Amino acid sequence: MEELVFDKIRHGRISDNIVAQIKNAIFTGIYRPGDKLPSEKELISLFNVSRVPLREALRSLQEMGLITIRPGIGGGAFVNQMGIKPVSDSLFNMLRLGNINIGEIWEFRISIEPNIAFLASERRDQWDIKQIEEINSIREKAIQGRKAPVISNIDFHQAVAKASKNSLLIMVIDAIALILMEELKRFQFSLNDHRNIFKFHKEITESIKRKDSEKAKALMHEHLMDVKKRLKI
Template structure:
């Protein structure tokens, strides 16, 4: 990624930078900006969209946005730069969390790990089956194949970001902004756990084979094959996470 570039507008971008609707605009704005950093929507060295554009997209005042950016700056996540080519740049490079840190994240989850897994399955399987049932336009088919190619070609350090974009693209193509937004939140919690695990080349190769099977089932408009392919893919990460975290299967 070229230093100083703005993030590409993809499904994760739209899911994170959506209109703020909560009662506390400042806190929700801080949460949105943090989500963008954690999901890799804006990676270290990139800058957030221009202040005017971002405030309009979030539906907040520029004063509120500046206050949120100042809070992130004080926490060491971003650095505002002035002058030509300036803006708000992400400076935070997240270290790989330890297993102990992942366990602390796990203990903050309402309903625990199995609730998170069940919710993700409902969202992702539902989105894929809907696509298989309704079919895709030629442009949508091209977009899905592009996201597949990107995750297959991703380097290890960029894999999680492209993997997230692949899954959110399926949700986005299902035609529900609410689904995309909710799944983005779920993926962020899942990624906080997955990021603590070492990424093995063999596991990534197997994951990419499953991604291709999912795409083929969706494009063939086969809901049953899509349901099975996504279920098998999600089961794989669930097994790995349970073993890593020492959580028994229910």
């Protein structure tokens, strides 16, 4: 079968060509989650390449979250189950490589997160409410202890995204969260800033609990605009 799947490489950047062919084989369902790719020796023969560009290509595919390389007897390159985390990690890497700045991230958040809050209000279940309220509780205790709970701020938005029940939105927000965890370290929030942010989070939570989708949407927009001003971006 492999002879029909892959073409021998005759031109272009070798490792990129290998990556493109294997990705296509995975995305078209020729290789499914859990399947093992041909051995290194077989791939070298199929692509008519040397070991170095092949290994470079396999490393790239692993970094994309598409495969896992297992060492030892019974090892090899296996196709991953494409859950949310590997896709989010890959998107994070692409955003980083694209030099996306925090101003662009915030514009994106303002354009999309109010609608995420809207969907969360309509689709949330009791487990979602429990998760959001637990995050709020952590944030409240941190503020009472006069600490800067940046992580719980990001966690709140991820929990709201999960309540939307839209896998693509969850992936995107998770990827953005990874960047924000680094970017927000450069900014100093006062205790008053944290109190105001938490006030919005509580109000958004109550709107989601009541299934008041329009209110949740409006509050999320107002919240993100407020933080944008505080960050001066």
